Amino acid sequence: MDEKYDVIVLGTGLKECILSGMLSVDGKKVLHMDRNKYYGGESASLTPLQDVFDKFQKKKTQEYGRERDWNVDLIPKFLMANGQLVKLLIHTGVTRYLEFKSVEGSYVYKDKKIYKVPADEKEALSTCVYCILPGISICARDKYGALMGIFEKRRFRNFLQFAQDFDESDPKTWKDLDPNKSTAKELYEKFGLDANTQDFTGHALGLYLNDEYMKGPCKFLLQRCKLYSDSLARYGKSPYLYPLYGLGELPQGFARLSAIYGGTYMLDKPGAQIVYDEQGKVIGVKDETGAMATCDAVVCDPSYAVEKCKKVGQVVRAICIMNHPVPNTKDAQSVQIIIPQNQVNRKDGYYLAIVSTTVETSNPEAELQPGLGLLGDVLEKFVSVSDLYEPVDDGKESKVFITRSYDATTHFETTCDDVVRTYKRITDRDFDFSRVKHNTDDSGQTQE
Amino acid sequence: MAGRGGAQRPNGATQGKICQFKLVLLGESAVGKSSLVLRFVKGQFHEYQESTIGAAFLTQTVCLDDTTVKFEIWDTAGQERYHSLAPMYYRGAQAAIVVYDITNQDTFGRAKTWVKELQRQASPNIVIALAGNKADLSNKRMVEYEEAQAYAEENSLLFMETSAKTAMNVNDIFLAIAKKLPKNEGGQSGQQRPPGLRLNNEQNQQSEGGCCK
Numbered sequence: 001m002d003e004k005y006d007v008i009v010l011g012t013g014l015k016e017c018i019l020s021g022m023l024s025v026d027g028k029k030v031l032h033m034d035r036n037k038y039y040g041g042e043s044a045s046l047t048p049l050q051d052v053f054d055k056f057q058k059k060k061t062q063e064y065g066r067e068r069d070w071n072v073d074l075i076p077k078f079l080m081a082n083g084q085l086v087k088l089l090i091h092t093g094v095t096r097y098l099e100f101k102s103v104e105g106s107y108v109y110k111d112k113k114i115y116k117v118p119a120d121e122k123e124a125l126s127t128c129v130y131c132i133l134p135g136i137s138i139c140a141r142d143k144y145g146a147l148m149g150i151f152e153k154r155r156f157r158n159f160l161q162f163a164q165d166f167d168e169s170d171p172k173t174w175k176d177l178d179p180n181k182s183t184a185k186e187l188y189e190k191f192g193l194d195a196n197t198q199d200f201t202g203h204a205l206g207l208y209l210n211d212e213y214m215k216g217p218c219k220f221l222l223q224r225c226k227l228y229s230d231s232l233a234r235y236g237k238s239p240y241l242y243p244l245y246g247l248g249e250l251p252q253g254f255a256r257l258s259a260i261y262g263g264t265y266m267l268d269k270p271g272a273q274i275v276y277d278e279q280g281k282v283i284g285v286k287d288e289t290g291a292m293a294t295c296d297a298v299v300c301d302p303s304y305a306v307e308k309c310k311k312v313g314q315v316v317r318a319i320c321i322m323n324h325p326v327p328n329t330k331d332a333q334s335v336q337i338i339i340p341q342n343q344v345n346r347k348d349g350y351y352l353a354i355v356s357t358t359v360e361t362s363n364p365e366a367e368l369q370p371g372l373g374l375l376g377d378v379l380e381k382f383v384s385v386s387d388l389y390e391p392v393d394d395g396k397e398s399k400v401f402i403t404r405s406y407d408a409t410t411h412f413e414t415t416c417d418d419v420v421r422t423y424k425r426i427t428d429r430d431f432d433f434s435r436v437k438h439n440t441d442d443s444g445q446t447q448e
Numbered sequence: 449m450a451g452r453g454g455a456q457r458p459n460g461a462t463q464g465k466i467c468q469f470k471l472v473l474l475g476e477s478a479v480g481k482s483s484l485v486l487r488f489v490k491g492q493f494h495e496y497q498e499s500t501i502g503a504a505f506l507t508q509t510v511c512l513d514d515t516t517v518k519f520e521i522w523d524t525a526g527q528e529r530y531h532s533l534a535p536m537y538y539r540g541a542q543a544a545i546v547v548y549d550i551t552n553q554d555t556f557g558r559a560k561t562w563v564k565e566l567q568r569q570a571s572p573n574i575v576i577a578l579a580g581n582k583a584d585l586s587n588k589r590m591v592e593y594e595e596a597q598a599y600a601e602e603n604s605l606l607f608m609e610t611s612a613k614t615a616m617n618v619n620d621i622f623l624a625i626a627k628k629l630p631k632n633e634g635g636q637s638g639q640q641r642p643p644g645l646r647l648n649n650e651q652n653q654q655s656e657g658g659c660c661k
Contacts, residue, residue, distance in 0.1 A: 255527075260525045265526075265529075
């Protein structure tokens with residue numbers, strides 16, 4: 001403990017683990033600590049199941065199969081198959097520690113019903129999106145009824161084609177729109193998309209949390225639509241990937257990268273505390289025994305330096321255990337319903353659903369009701385409201401660099417953006433994925 | 449990521465099947481875990497081995513009759529030092545070598561703790577081998593062969609004393625593990641879990657069932 005390090009990282013959430021890994025790869029001497037006994041901090045997957053009951057201080061009144069078969073994510077997110085996190089996993093070689101599965105279904109909620117988001121390009125362009133619940137037949141060809149009429153489908157297809165061909169650096173692909181000046185709303189109008197289709201595009205493809213993006217430059221919406229379709233093309237049926245044993249595998253994978261490059265790991269340090277000099281610059285980290293490790297800089301999540309953070313919002317999340325799949329999703333084993341968001345995955349005869357949203361009222365649990373209502377009977381429900389924090393300064397004075405809390409988005413794009421920004425604040429250098437690439441080759445030989 | 453195919457055979461004739469297994473190393477710091485792997489994979493030994501090796505994992509194959517067994521060997525990367533080994537490390541491991549130093553009684557005690565940990569955390573049919581390393585230093589021996597052997601028998605572990613320095617029993621212990629591993633279904637040793645997707649650099653244009661290797 002009483003050693004000198006270049007950087008001490010506090011908290012083993014995904015962001016801190018990626019940063020720890022990249023800093024170790026850069027040759028920095030890193031000490032990585034966590035107050036909990038497990039990896040992952042806020043982004044952990046808890047196992048065995050008893051740990052979930054303990055965390056939410058609930059008493060378990062029935063058994064749910066094998067305790068260690070459960071990996072319950074505290075924060076629900078998926079990976080976009082062509083997103084930044086996948087690129088980072090591949091470039092760092094961390095992907096070799098992990099196995100993934102494609103998320104089977106993605107649905108969007110509209111008028112109290114759920115609609116399937118096209119699973120592949122063929123579905124998007126020909127049969128298009130259909131309603132799972134019978135009743136609102138618009139397109140006679142489809143016995144379930146369709147979300148879009150036949151003319152709207154054609155307009156939507158033209159829009160998707162444009163988004164696919166769009167290249168920010170090639171004005172020929174812009175058609176007379178200025179990607180930096182024309183707004184997303186103008187883009188929709190140009191293609192004559194109706195309000196329903198706009199809603200669908202913004203939330204189910206663009207994955208926006210609200211409609212603010214409509215006023216911004218259209219290039220961001222186009223980039224998101226492109227990310228969605230590139231992700232679809234990447235691993236087959238779905239644009240979303242999920243680690244086979246829960247999201248908690250991700251921080252563990254990057255922690256291993258850090259350890260391989262010399263990072264030191266200490267879990268179960270409940271008293272870990274940052275120590276400053278008179279000028280307010282960091283000098284080290286103390287543990288509960290009073291032993292101190294010195295360092296030039298600290299990287300941490302907001303919970304280790306609350307006094308240097310401000311609250312910017314709240315997220316409410318409900319984790320539900322069920323003994324059936326989500327109704328009206330064709331019994332999909334894993335599914336995402338965007339309401340704005342919600343996800344589910346299967347566990348041995350049991351199903352786990354996580355419903356989350358950004359808090360907008362004084363009764364957060366009621367805000368989840370549209371999502372909870374879709375789930376059918378729920379055996380067990382754990383509700384939590386988490387504060388969202390962000391640092392008040394860039395950390396350059398105190399040398400304490402703080403990441404932001406995990407927001408309510410359903411994927412890791414904003415997580416990666418924060419990692420890239422934090423890395424730049426720490427090192428004054430741009431984050432370069434390719435740095436580790438050449439050092440992680442295994443040696444493979446054959447012995448007869 | 450080139451060069452990670454199976455065993456190369458001249459004239460392309462694939463003899464028998466190739467089974468791949470994840471093998472993890474466990475044991476107290478400085479008992480010679482990395483040295484054992486380095487001896488097995490590269491045939492090398494360094495007197496002053498750095499405490500970590502900078503590789504994700506190493507691979508090595510051994511041939512048994514008509515089967516090629518490919519080990520994917522995971523080193524602890526030093527995460528055992530403050531008891532901070534991630535659960536991911538054990539996940540899916542089909543074999544483990546628990547290493548102790550025959551000149552240090554404490555490391556034998558720790559080895560027993562690791563065996564318990566494996567029985568608790570790892571898959572139930574994992575093959576565990578116990579290696580009493582640094583056998584070349586038998587003049588400083590603190591752990592008797594018979595004591596370790598009796599413990600191994602009680603817990604159904606494979607057991608050998610090894611020396612990464614002289615190469616004694618190093619290949620043999622891996623070979624013994626290879627023989628004991630179940631070799632059905634192309635090496636994924638008959639478990640019920642669904643096949644996972646491995647991400648790689650190539651675009652998998654609408655390939656069915658992803659890109660599992």
